[in-house]
Amino acid sequence: MLYHVRMDVRLPPDLDPAVRDALIAREKEYSQQLQRSGKWPHIWRIAGEYANYSVLDVADHDELHQILSNLPLFPYMDIQVTALARHPSKVD
Amino acid sequence: MLYHVRMDVRLPPDLDPAVRDALIAREKEYSQQLQRSGKWPHIWRIAGEYANYSVLDVADHDELHQILSNLPLFPYMDIQVTALARHPSKVD
Amino acid sequence: MLYHVRMDVRLPPDLDPAVRDALIAREKEYSQQLQRSGKWPHIWRIAGEYANYSVLDVADHDELHQILSNLPLFPYMDIQVTALARHPSKVD
Amino acid sequence: MLYHVRMDVRLPPDLDPAVRDALIAREKEYSQQLQRSGKWPHIWRIAGEYANYSVLDVADHDELHQILSNLPLFPYMDIQVTALARHPSKVD
Amino acid sequence: MLYHVRMDVRLPPDLDPAVRDALIAREKEYSQQLQRSGKWPHIWRIAGEYANYSVLDVADHDELHQILSNLPLFPYMDIQVTALARHPSKVD
Amino acid sequence: MLYHVRMDVRLPPDLDPAVRDALIAREKEYSQQLQRSGKWPHIWRIAGEYANYSVLDVADHDELHQILSNLPLFPYMDIQVTALARHPSKVD
Amino acid sequence: MLYHVRMDVRLPPDLDPAVRDALIAREKEYSQQLQRSGKWPHIWRIAGEYANYSVLDVADHDELHQILSNLPLFPYMDIQVTALARHPSKVD
Amino acid sequence: MLYHVRMDVRLPPDLDPAVRDALIAREKEYSQQLQRSGKWPHIWRIAGEYANYSVLDVADHDELHQILSNLPLFPYMDIQVTALARHPSKVD
Amino acid sequence: MLYHVRMDVRLPPDLDPAVRDALIAREKEYSQQLQRSGKWPHIWRIAGEYANYSVLDVADHDELHQILSNLPLFPYMDIQVTALARHPSKVD
Amino acid sequence: MLYHVRMDVRLPPDLDPAVRDALIAREKEYSQQLQRSGKWPHIWRIAGEYANYSVLDVADHDELHQILSNLPLFPYMDIQVTALARHPSKVD
Numbered sequence: 029m030l031y032h033v034r035m036d037v038r039l040p041p042d043l044d045p046a047v048r049d050a051l052i053a054r055e056k057e058y059s060q061q062l063q064r065s066g067k068w069p070h071i072w073r074i075a076g077e078y079a080n081y082s083v084l085d086v087a088d089h090d091e092l093h094q095i096l097s098n099l100p101l102f103p104y105m106d107i108q109v110t111a112l113a114r115h116p117s118k119v120d
Numbered sequence: 121m122l123y124h125v126r127m128d129v130r131l132p133p134d135l136d137p138a139v140r141d142a143l144i145a146r147e148k149e150y151s152q153q154l155q156r157s158g159k160w161p162h163i164w165r166i167a168g169e170y171a172n173y174s175v176l177d178v179a180d181h182d183e184l185h186q187i188l189s190n191l192p193l194f195p196y197m198d199i200q201v202t203a204l205a206r207h208p209s210k211v212d
Numbered sequence: 213m214l215y216h217v218r219m220d221v222r223l224p225p226d227l228d229p230a231v232r233d234a235l236i237a238r239e240k241e242y243s244q245q246l247q248r249s250g251k252w253p254h255i256w257r258i259a260g261e262y263a264n265y266s267v268l269d270v271a272d273h274d275e276l277h278q279i280l281s282n283l284p285l286f287p288y289m290d291i292q293v294t295a296l297a298r299h300p301s302k303v304d
Numbered sequence: 305m306l307y308h309v310r311m312d313v314r315l316p317p318d319l320d321p322a323v324r325d326a327l328i329a330r331e332k333e334y335s336q337q338l339q340r341s342g343k344w345p346h347i348w349r350i351a352g353e354y355a356n357y358s359v360l361d362v363a364d365h366d367e368l369h370q371i372l373s374n375l376p377l378f379p380y381m382d383i384q385v386t387a388l389a390r391h392p393s394k395v396d
Numbered sequence: 397m398l399y400h401v402r403m404d405v406r407l408p409p410d411l412d413p414a415v416r417d418a419l420i421a422r423e424k425e426y427s428q429q430l431q432r433s434g435k436w437p438h439i440w441r442i443a444g445e446y447a448n449y450s451v452l453d454v455a456d457h458d459e460l461h462q463i464l465s466n467l468p469l470f471p472y473m474d475i476q477v478t479a480l481a482r483h484p485s486k487v488d
Numbered sequence: 489m490l491y492h493v494r495m496d497v498r499l500p501p502d503l504d505p506a507v508r509d510a511l512i513a514r515e516k517e518y519s520q521q522l523q524r525s526g527k528w529p530h531i532w533r534i535a536g537e538y539a540n541y542s543v544l545d546v547a548d549h550d551e552l553h554q555i556l557s558n559l560p561l562f563p564y565m566d567i568q569v570t571a572l573a574r575h576p577s578k579v580d
Numbered sequence: 581m582l583y584h585v586r587m588d589v590r591l592p593p594d595l596d597p598a599v600r601d602a603l604i605a606r607e608k609e610y611s612q613q614l615q616r617s618g619k620w621p622h623i624w625r626i627a628g629e630y631a632n633y634s635v636l637d638v639a640d641h642d643e644l645h646q647i648l649s650n651l652p653l654f655p656y657m658d659i660q661v662t663a664l665a666r667h668p669s670k671v672d
Numbered sequence: 673m674l675y676h677v678r679m680d681v682r683l684p685p686d687l688d689p690a691v692r693d694a695l696i697a698r699e700k701e702y703s704q705q706l707q708r709s710g711k712w713p714h715i716w717r718i719a720g721e722y723a724n725y726s727v728l729d730v731a732d733h734d735e736l737h738q739i740l741s742n743l744p745l746f747p748y749m750d751i752q753v754t755a756l757a758r759h760p761s762k763v764d
Numbered sequence: 765m766l767y768h769v770r771m772d773v774r775l776p777p778d779l780d781p782a783v784r785d786a787l788i789a790r791e792k793e794y795s796q797q798l799q800r801s802g803k804w805p806h807i808w809r810i811a812g813e814y815a816n817y818s819v820l821d822v823a824d825h826d827e828l829h830q831i832l833s834n835l836p837l838f839p840y841m842d843i844q845v846t847a848l849a850r851h852p853s854k855v856d
Numbered sequence: 857m858l859y860h861v862r863m864d865v866r867l868p869p870d871l872d873p874a875v876r877d878a879l880i881a882r883e884k885e886y887s888q889q890l891q892r893s894g895k896w897p898h899i900w901r902i903a904g905e906y907a908n909y910s911v912l913d914v915a916d917h918d919e920l921h922q923i924l925s926n927l928p929l930f931p932y933m934d935i936q937v938t939a940l941a942r943h944p945s946k947v948d
Contacts, residue, residue: 569662
């Protein structure tokens with residue numbers, strides 16, 4: 029099932045650079061693993077903001093929450109989730 | 121270039137049903153033509169709302185505006201456009 | 213799967229009373245049928261407002277949208293959908 | 305009487321992990337005790353967010369406030385309370 | 397139990413004056429009857445706005461909703477309800 | 489003259505407990521003194537939130553500001569003031 | 581006592597021009613009479629909007645409400661009132 | 673002096689097409705005249721919306737208001753005005 | 765030219781009292797000097813809030829920005845500026 | 857392609873002055889270099905606020921994001937980006 033997710037990252041500017049870089053590296057690896065698994069088919073950078081629009085494809089709400097709440101950057105994020113249904117005009 | 125678009129449709133409930141159905145039919149055809157052309161790669165129904173999230177892939181802002189402002193339902197829509205850049209974690 | 217839904221009904225005050233009553237009757241029947249089917253386990257009136265909080269239990273986003281968009285009052289509604297996961301503190 | 309409550313938890317990311325875990329453990333125990341008592345019939349995790357929708361069933365506003373304001377996580381929460389009346393379409 | 401209620405009245409300016417005056421008269425009588433019954437202990441005009449803050453004292457949420465939803469002006473109102481608990485500093 | 493006031497208290501969770509308790513004690517004494525003087529006829533706890541609705545009865549805006557800005561918790565508060573006029577339906 | 585008032589006028593574009601002009605003329609006369617009486621010391625046009633910031637100087641909230649609610653344009657207005665106290669830096 | 677202006681146009685979808693086209697033609701002519709006069713140096717279409725960002729260069733607030741309030745589409749517009757000062761990093 | 769300005773001051777409650785008092789003293793002196801110069805004709809305290817409404821009378825946007833951005837409390841302020849034109853009903 | 861950008865800078869008031877001045881100097885140099893390159897044709901100070909409206913002229917969303925996210929002040933900024941199309945009334 030498809031979920032549209034907006035993630036806004038709010039890292040404190042005075043965060044220790046080493047901690048920051050490690051977090052971001054872990055986040056990248058975590059996301060890429062899920063992308064390769066097919067569970068995270070889309071991720072786009074919102075131009076000009078430290079935020080992204082993503083589409084995740086997972087079994088259900090619980091799996092979605094499990095994935096999102098384990099994002100390394102989760103404690104620094106504002107997240108908005110929208111359930112996506114099939115659009116009647118969608119062309120396959 | 122990719123644009124994320126949210127479209128909320130606000131058709132007056134007392135709109136003449138025939139007018140309404142014709143509008144919706146023209147909207148569907150218009151959208152599907154663009155989808156087949158590759159300019160409208162994604163369109164999802166926001167579950168529970170007369171609204172959609174779409175991603176359009178067009179040359180520039182002018183083409184985007186030309187496409188959106190000619191949507192048959194445009195006069196009844198609230199539209200939000202977001203420019204999408206490539207995400208640093210994106211796996212090809 | 214569980215979905216939390218807020219529905220705000222905005223009927224025009226000058227709507228023909230007969231039309232209004234028929235709509236409300238159809239809405240009640242539609243909702244009660246779904247309640248009896250187990251797909252609509254909870255519905256509460258938000259005290260003081262023509263609005264409700266509901267929890268629907270359906271297979272997926274598409275079924276949710278199909279149910280909500282066919283509510284007789286749908287054209288007069290503002291709807292907000294939230295995907296509900298299992299809470300780690302939930303006691304069975 | 306039923307109260308719909310939204311709780312958004314905003315724990316500072318740099319909170320001492322031991323303090324954090326202790327808080328969360330106390331919160332879980334506190335909530336589960338109330339759930340077993342029947343005063344907290346519903347608690348759902350809002351998928352993707354450190355937040356929940358709950359329904360509490362208590363005698364009156366004072367008891368509601370006493371319960372919520374004594375949540376271990378209360379100092380870190382934004383809380384919204386809505387009074388729930390019986391919906392005219394509710395099927396028993 | 398005490399409920400704090402904000403009522404914003406939005407009468408269409410082009411409403412038939414006779415209909416308008418009748419509505420307002422019925423609203424006044426309805427409110428005054430409840431005030432005399434002790435269920436509506438406070439009602440203040442928000443200076444400069446066609447709105448009021450009120451405090452109602454009723455048995456429970458259902459009675460509150462029954463009273464508010466039967467206000468003659470209810471179809472023209474935006475209403476916000478807040479449950480009021482006893483304040484720890486309250487001096488009797 | 490009557491003023492409706494909403495006070496939201498945002499005490500930092502990591503405030504020294506002794507400082508916190510002293511502040512709250514001073515706040516209580518300050519408020520109760522004003523209540524006994526008749527200048528603070530109503531104070532209700534907003535159920536579930538560290539906030540209150542109050543009605544103050546003072547000579548004018550200056551006295552209102554002098555009272556509110558000298559609340560011990562004032563530096564930690566968001567305050568909204570509304571001027572209350574007599575409601576045309578008010579029953580004495 | 582001084583009240584800061586923002587008035588946003590929302591006249592329907594399709595209002596009968598004669599009705600519109602008469603309303604605006606009555607509004608002007610009403611306002612100028614109050615200005616000459618000293619009760620309306622300041623009125624400024626918000627540049628670019630059909631709105632104004634005003635300062636009224638009246639005895640109390642009731643008089644303020646009586647004046648504002650009798651504005652000919654009142655039914656077409658959104659009004660925000662703020663009580664103004666003397667500023668500690670004010671130079672006479 | 674420079675003013676940043678956002679103009680959102682909200683034409684009723686059921687406006688008589690002839691009236692609509694005449695309005696839009698008059699608006700275009702009015703704007704172009706001001707552009708040629710140098711008072712309206714910038715006008716951009718907000719991609720996807722019936723709205724524009726403009727920069728006007730006029731003598732003062734009164735001239736700005738006179739220009740904007742006489743826009744043929746003014747009755748159908750929401751307008752936001754921002755005063756623009758010279759930026760300290762501006763390169764001539 | 766007249767500018768309406770709202771200034772909300774958000775001083776951290778744990779700011780060193782000596783620093784705080786010095787800032788406030790400098791702010792007062794700065795403001796009073798401008799008031800005596802005629803550039804700051806109005807300043808009112810928003811009753812109940814650490815905020816003010818002011819009207820400044822300066823040559824242009826640049827001078828306005830220069831004055832406001834050099835307020836000692838500027839780093840702790842949220843500021844909203846509105847350009848004020850002459851109101852057509854204004855009585856001299 | 858043209859992008860309208862609003863940048864709000866929120867520097868912590870207690871930031872080390874040396875760090876602050878260095879950041880601002882680097883920001884100025886960075887912006888002026890882009891201005892001279894033609895990629896940043898407009899930058900205006902929003903009068904009264906530590907914010908600016910800018911128009912950037914770059915190849916695409918990716919270049920826009922690359923430029924904005926490398927602003928020295930980026931970690932302290934809230935940024936809003938709007939895609940600008942050619943306005944049908946634009947006079948060359």
